Amino acid sequence: MSRLAPVDLGTPAVPGLASVQVVVDGIPVVVPPGTSVMRAAASAGIDIPKLCATDSLDAFGSCRLCLVEVDGRPGTPASCTTPCVPGMTVTTQTPRLEKLRRGVMELYISDHPLDCLTCPANGDCELQDMAGVVGLREVRYAEGVNHLEGATDDSNPYFSFDDSKCIACSRCVRACSEVQGTFALTISGRGFDSRVSAGAGELFMESECVSCGACVQACPTSTLQEKSVIDLGVPTRSVKTTCAYCGVGCSFVAELRGDQLVRMVPDKDGGANAGHSCVKGRFAWGYATHRDRQTEPMVRDRITDPWRTVSWEEAISYAAERFLAIQREHGVAAIGGITSSRCTNEEVYVVQKMIRAAFGNNNVDTCARVCHSPTGYGLKQTFGTSAGTQDFASVAEADVVVVIGANPTDGHPVFASRLKRRLREGAELVVIDPRRIDLVRSPHVEAAAHLQLQPGTNVAVVNAIAHVVVTEGLVDRDFVAERCEDDSFADWEAFIARPENSPESMEPITGVPAADVRRVARLYATARNAAIYYGLGVTEHSQGSTMVMGMANLAMATGNIGREGVGVNPLRGQNNVQGSCDMGSFPHELPGYRHVSDPAVRSIFEAVWGRPIDPEPGLRIPNMFDAAIAGRYLGMFIQGEDIAQSDPNVTHVKAALGSLELLVVQDLFLNETAKFAHVFLPGTSFLEKDGTFTNAERRINRVRPVMAPTSGKQEWEVACELATAMGYAMAYSDGAEIMDEIAATTPTFAGVSFARLDELGSLQWPCNDEAPEGTRTMHVDHFVRGKGHFVDTPFVPTDERTSRKFPLILTTGRILTQYNVGAQTRRTENVRWHSEDVIEVHPHDAETRGITTGSAVTITSRVGETVLRAKVSDRVPQGVVYTTFHFPGSGANVVTTDYSDWATNCPEYKVTAVEIAPTSRIPVTDEEMHAEHQPVGDRA
Amino acid sequence: MSVTDHAETPASLVRMANQIAGHAEHKPHDIAVGLVADHLRDFWAPSMRLRLTAYVDSGGQGLSPLALESLDRLR
């Protein structure tokens, strides 16, 4: 509990109005009913000694340090477990209490090493603090039985468990259960033999532990301790910032010692995460200082040449001149660029501005193209805004939660913990996914239904659910009449009621028993509050946009929109997918989702930017590839995205990249795409950036620099310099000034500024005069577009079909410890959990092909072939194989096809017809890939 | 490198146009044509539209009737 530690009120806040008055040590306090005496006292500034209590966990009452006296009651109740009742008079300090507390501490210290001076937690230890607080001066017990020889479990790469220092307060066990919801930790033994145990006496690494670190954070001693603290010492200062992994957007307190980052501690005040985190955000930040970081600009004339390290000036002028040369020869539209969902809003805004104003065209797209572009399209069509409807906290009010095409425990673990907490409270869960994800059945969670559909049949399933809603009279007529369009509802109702949409008609297509669909439809439609959460398993299909609209239709028809506990919620893949889309990264839209063809919108930007804006949409990423291969698109700026690994049919992507006359890549590492680059510009990690990220809740969080940019420049500075070198002068003094320009031009951001963010912590857009503190829940009284718009959602199957030659369907996903193409996580100890991608094969499919777990198999699709190790698993249904795509050597995207969503060209990653066969070839290891990646030229 | 088209048919443009049309087929014909045309206007770069209308002029082989009619409306 260093001075960095936030105030701990001891027990969780109780919702409700403060209405119970009590008097603590003579001070009157008014608290909500059910509030503990401890919390009431703390809110009056009276810290009652405590060890087992912390306000992130339910009161436990085990340490017995927090005993108090209550007028008119016998004994000395524990203040953590005693609720306030009106009129109660509490005394927290009396000679009797002081003696009892010293007695408790004396017992604790009689079984604790007396090595404070050499303990890594010296100065950051609640046990040490409490010994001081209660005035313990001696331990009178002679040396007796103890745990001082307890073993240390060092198996986890990020933290150690030193049994000798454990005081058996159960905070770690409770954090694992209550906060994380994994139930990996337990207390083994009884009485004095009670010890913390990972699983059944296993090592942490061998147990079910997911290394979220909640236990480490909860530990009041040095028992569970970050190894970085052991190595570097207790931090002395802190910076609040935002995680750069998934779209949950957890707030963190980066704790430093001097300029050295010691640990990342999730921020209790974080709007998205409320003090929780996962293994990636808390621990996997070592990549930021990895030796592979490329910190100097480099250029080369041809991609076969070695790189030359050059000055920033040379790199910028080289790139500018060659971009301009291409435009002179091939036209203004022959160049373009891709913004990154990994970068800040400010960086994205500046890059799209560079393209629209300096390049003079709308050939800007973003990596969100390949993940959530259907979300933007579908929710805009139906609700009127391209964003999720709720905040994460809303799930605590949901009674039925439908998870579609998402695997939150791996992909969005901190949201998953919130969800699991609600499920433990009794909410019902429906999982719609081809694969049996962990949520279907895990400790204290069991889905009411798992619709294990055939990949590619989402729309058929959602239509069948809606069919039941419409034909069984489950439509919320009042909501529809008041909030939605009459005409489009009537059309949709007639469409969806057609017999071909019935669960029975769809069953042969989806493989989902009609009775299950009917049960799910009734469950969803009749719940007090039903919420949909979805991921890339919805969007990355040729009908991705249709499915998004299908879910929106369903939510509107059942009135599950516009309040807490309901909604349609995309789980965004990357930290700033929402933000990069908000910032005008799509070729047809300016910031705030306003079409380039709208002269009124263009005029706002033209006035500020001083350049005319092309009124026609530019090229999307796949269009850019096609145009490059066709020779009409020759220069490209790519920021923070490794498209040569992440985009489908990489053979085609690489052909396109190889056709470019100039490729400028800005990144942390020399990635796969950089192999095709002529200019490499070093980027900044999130620990160096100064800006904002916007998470899946539309929450704008500040990203504050924890360390200086290793390259010497912020990325927006580089874009400004490139634009300036190309003849369009662009300059900002800092990130705040960029946000001011965004706010000035974009109505939904009008109330956002760095100052306001520093004041409030975060803001959820829309944030403007109508909503000065932002908007937690969208579409409360009316839809953004006015009335909700129903869109017919015919099920049009993908052209990617299985055949005799390609009889299996390959679908893809993520795993907890790795992140996307793994550029960051592969450069951390996270590889200890997942060191290669494997392909999951159903036992039946494995047996007929002679495949066993561990054997190498070729995966062949119509476009390519790769080799992976097999894992025989009944998580996938027969006929479906599944893999992750975190390692470049895995080549998952060597086999994925060019098929894409009809409306947005979001690639159909989730459905590829393949055949698999045993092989004697060996999967490419990460080391081999890495060797191939060594910088060339003078940096070799 | 030549800026003119390679000799190949614009297969991916045809496929995309047909796909968009396929998702409007269930609508009354006139509305469907409007929906497809609007979509192409709103989301496609002019170079892509031009290329495809040029392809229509050279016969438009492989384009669905709805896609063809929508492209005509765009002119």
Next chain:
Amino acid sequence: MSTTVYIPCDSAARSVGADEVALALLAEAELRGLDISMVRNGSRGMLWLEPLVEVDTVRGRIAYGPVSADDVAALLDGGMLDGAAHPRCHGVTDELPWLARQQRVTFSRVGVIDPLSPADYAAHGGLAGLRAALGMRPTQVVDAVTESGLRGRGGAGFPTGIKWKTVAEASDPTKFLCCNADEGDSGTFADRMLLEGDPFTLIEGMVIAAYAVGAVEGYVYVRSEYPDAIATLRRAVEIAYEEAWLGADVLGRGFPFDLEVRVGAGAYICGEETAMLDSLEGKRGMVRAKPPIPALQGLFGRPTVVNNVLSLATVPAVLAGGAEAYRELGVGRSRGTQVFQLAGNVAQGGIVESAFGLSLRDLVEGFGGGTATGRPVRAVQVGGPLGAYLPADRLDLHLDYEELAADGAMLGHGGVVVFDDTVDMGQQARFAMEFCAEESCGKCTPCRVGAVRGVEVIDAILHGSPDERGANVEILEDLCELMTDGSLCAMGGLTPNPVRSVLRHFGEDLGLTPVSAGAPS
């Protein structure tokens, strides 16, 4: 005409050869062509006479005991089946002063009836309480139990009716009823004898309770060390379902109640009600902080009645005889009867059910007949392993909740363990701490660490330097204060009772002069 012979199937009787006696008797009867019908009843509670064979005669049931298998032939030769006199014959059972002086209410049928015979049960007044209850509104049943003065027999002595009222008035529609049959106190066995000897009484009591509070599901949590009791109770529950005393439509009166028997896993702490609830929920049995009280948030967070076997098994009698009749028994605020369990170094151990107010001397010397060894009584521990040790000069205390509490002792579950003058009270004090260390759930610090340190400090007092004895006694007294005031549950909170009683009354066994140990007041 057939002769009915009763041989207990109670496990105490079986442990001293009741089964062998039964087999020998059947074999001998067959050999001799005697027509006997044998009933395996519960125990009458006169454990020094087990195996106690009773023969039904025109004079009534005649008691023979203790009987061994080897005795059977001679007893038959001597006319046992006619109730003939014999050195092992004690005459009419019911007229034995040891029984005749008791007031058997809760145990009225134990040892009398065939435990699993519904007909026998009904013939001896079974179901009268339930029928009476069903003729009342649930609130009236709660009121009757409140008026009877019945208090929790598990040890805490909380008024049963008040607890029921809290649950009955809770708004949650789902309520549970749990019977605590985790009888872990040393020297106690009443729960077991009732489960083995008259399980229908418990079931009837639970049905009445469920009706009164609106519970639809009940559980009996029995310790695993009671295999016979578990088997008997499970069979009784099956029969009760067959008889429609349990199930969807109890006695055809349109209210449902399901009952399940659950078996513990050997942890003493699961006798603590909140730890028992954790265990019933499938968790490790850990004590919960109160509040919330189980009556409001108990099993699975629902309002839950948790009552001891004896409390629930007394309810039918209260309803059948009326609250007033029950209330007339006893003294002060201790109404009705207590089922005392007399054990340890005592000549005549067993079940003594008597109205509150009996003196300890009457119990130990009157019923118990003094020590089994014939040596003077030195100490009596009342209320289980967490109860105080009372010296011989306290034998005139009256056994009721308040009088014992006033003297630093407690009635607990009614266990009374007798020690003669050879007992080492220093070791008994140590045993108290050791028991706590052994059985602590490990949740709260005073109990988890304190009990271990308590053993060590007592060892230091007993075996360490006399110079440090005074300092160690001070540490021990501080520790006792901490455990009493600071422990989460009664386990740690009561452990100092026996320790302090040794300090107070038997200081010489700790090497202390009587004065320094605090002279008897």
